[in-house]
Amino acid sequence: MTVQSKITSAAAEAAAVLGRLGVTESLWTGGNRPVRSPVTGEVMAQVHDASVAQVNAAIEAAHGAFLAWRNVPAPRRGELVRLFGEELRAAKADLGALVTLEAGKVTSESLGEVQEMIDICDYAVGLSRQLFGLTLATERPDHRMMETWHPLGVVGIISAFNFPVAVWSWNSALAFVCGDACVWKPSEKTPLTALAVQALFERACAKFGDVPAGLSSVVIGGREVGEALVDHPKVPLVSATGSTAMGRAVGPRLAQRFARALLELGGNNAAIIAPSADLDLALRGVAFAAMGTAGQRCTTLRRLFVHESVYDAFLPRLKAAYGSVKVGDPREAGTLVGPLIDAQGFELMQKALADAKAAGGAVTGGERVEMGEAFYARPALVEMASQADVVKRETFAPILYVMKYRDLADAIALQNDVPQGLSSSIFTNDMREAELFISARGSDCGIANVNIGPSGAEIGGAFGGEKETGGGREAGSDSWKAYMRRATNTLNYGKTLPLAQGVTFDV
Numbered sequence: 001m002t003v004q005s006k007i008t009s010a011a012a013e014a015a016a017v018l019g020r021l022g023v024t025e026s027l028w029t030g031g032n033r034p035v036r037s038p039v040t041g042e043v044m045a046q047v048h049d050a051s052v053a054q055v056n057a058a059i060e061a062a063h064g065a066f067l068a069w070r071n072v073p074a075p076r077r078g079e080l081v082r083l084f085g086e087e088l089r090a091a092k093a094d095l096g097a098l099v100t101l102e103a104g105k106v107t108s109e110s111l112g113e114v115q116e117m118i119d120i121c122d123y124a125v126g127l128s129r130q131l132f133g134l135t136l137a138t139e140r141p142d143h144r145m146m147e148t149w150h151p152l153g154v155v156g157i158i159s160a161f162n163f164p165v166a167v168w169s170w171n172s173a174l175a176f177v178c179g180d181a182c183v184w185k186p187s188e189k190t191p192l193t194a195l196a197v198q199a200l201f202e203r204a205c206a207k208f209g210d211v212p213a214g215l216s217s218v219v220i221g222g223r224e225v226g227e228a229l230v231d232h233p234k235v236p237l238v239s240a241t242g243s244t245a246m247g248r249a250v251g252p253r254l255a256q257r258f259a260r261a262l263l264e265l266g267g268n269n270a271a272i273i274a275p276s277a278d279l280d281l282a283l284r285g286v287a288f289a290a291m292g293t294a295g296q297r298c299t300t301l302r303r304l305f306v307h308e309s310v311y312d313a314f315l316p317r318l319k320a321a322y323g324s325v326k327v328g329d330p331r332e333a334g335t336l337v338g339p340l341i342d343a344q345g346f347e348l349m350q351k352a353l354a355d356a357k358a359a360g361g362a363v364t365g366g367e368r369v370e371m372g373e374a375f376y377a378r379p380a381l382v383e384m385a386s387q388a389d390v391v392k393r394e395t396f397a398p399i400l401y402v403m404k405y406r407d408l409a410d411a412i413a414l415q416n417d418v419p420q421g422l423s424s425s426i427f428t429n430d431m432r433e434a435e436l437f438i439s440a441r442g443s444d445c446g447i448a449n450v451n452i453g454p455s456g457a458e459i460g461g462a463f464g465g466e467k468e469t470g471g472g473r474e475a476g477s478d479s480w481k482a483y484m485r486r487a488t489n490t491l492n493y494g495k496t497l498p499l500a501q502g503v504t505f506d507v
């Protein structure tokens with residue numbers, strides 16, 4: 001197949017998929033903003049940016065929807081999310097194909113992303129019957145003290161191109177069962193998948209029956225649209241996924257008006273290969289975590305610390321895997337590494353590789369693979385003598401920096417010696433090493449794994465990280481609490497009014 005015929009097929013495929021998913025054609029044609037497929041570099045659609053007035057109107061509508069939705073019993077709210085999960089199941093192949101066309105993920109990963117949405121819907125349905133508070137011991141006789149969790153309001157969701165649909169669902173599936181409404185600003189690079197998800201959500205709403213209008217909406221645009229969402233007084237929570245630079249802009253603005261921020265920012269994730277590691281397993285774990293999604297996950301493995309005793313056994317095998325991995329059209333069977341999102345992504349990769357070379361790194365791979373106007377690159381392995389500055393910054397591309405270590409304490413110190421704190425892992429069969437790594441003086445990340453890589457978390461756990469990663473937690477465990485407000489209630493069923501702390505006040 002020539003590059004030219006592939007280029008034609010991407011737009012045609014997108015149009016067909018959007019049609020099947022029920023996205024109104026006027027939403028993706030005739031607009032000001034071109035949407036390029038990273039697969040071919042071709043423009044697939046022209047979407048319409050929302051004006052600030054339209055963002056404000058969407059927020060007002062969402063607030064109105066919230067006022068009604070909060071009165072719907074939580075398990076009934078869960079029914080809407082259950083229906084939405086059914087729509088996702090039915091549309092999995094099409095939505096996955098659109099994720100591939102718009103974000104460039106290989107088919108298996110795109111389907112995995114939709115599966116992650118289905119999983120969080122299932123989780124949220126169960127959660128809709130478990131939004132529980134505590135009953136607490138009170139020091140006063142004939143009193144009862146308890147906490148109640150109430151719906152919070154409108155949740156603003158800002159998502160990134162690399163998980164164009166799953167990240168929204170981690171937030172929205174929980175927010176909807178918690179009684180909130182959502183306004184979603186997808187990445188400017190991936191608005192089509194957002195429009196498709198909104199169309200599927202509307203199908204679920206039609207089946208549900210009486211969903212208040214405006215419960216979920218999509219606002220497309222750049223910085224201005226994001227700022228309108230972040231600054232609006234009727235948005236008590238903004239969940240934002242993206243770069244640390246974006247988080248630095250969003251966080252203080254939210255703090256200024258005492259709104260909540262749930263930030264999922266950069267990661268610079270490491271793995272340690274210890275002397276006792278199962279090297280076959282480590283090789284597979286490292287390969288997926290470092291090269292999967294073309295290195296464009298926030299959980300991508302970017303730094304590898306290999307013990308000196310296994311370095312010479314491990315590195316040649318890793319290099320062979322880097323040399324043989326199939327880079328190319330993500331729609332083709334057998335491709336493991338698809339394109340970078342755009343020219344800028346490729347340039348940042350090349351800049352990092354040049355910086356690494358200047359710092360003494362030995363680079364294998366990293367070259368551009370010519371595919372018309374799209375940006376494909378061979379994943380790069382960089383052997384570094386030390387953790388230079390370039391290694392400490394997150395470059396959103398398939399670059400793995402490899403360093404040798406002697407003492408585990410040093411490796412842990414190096415793994416923690418970066419500004420980011422998302423995910424981490426150790427490959428070891430030594431129980432003491434494994435436990436040390438996940439202990440208080442081990443990894444300082446929000447995610448610390450043993451004998452699996454740092455990426456590919458499932459939704460049951462809380463997802464997020466420390467330091468410049470932003471501190472937010474999404475998805476499982478008790479992450480739902482971020483989407484609700486807690487009230488502490490003290491009830492007096494006696495006939496006297498004993499005051500706390502023994503205070504007397506007799507009038």
Ligand code: UN1
Binds near residue numbers: 167297298454
């Ligand atoms: C992201 O890259 O923004 O753990 C999220 C993972 C996925 C989520 C990544 N479940 O790699």
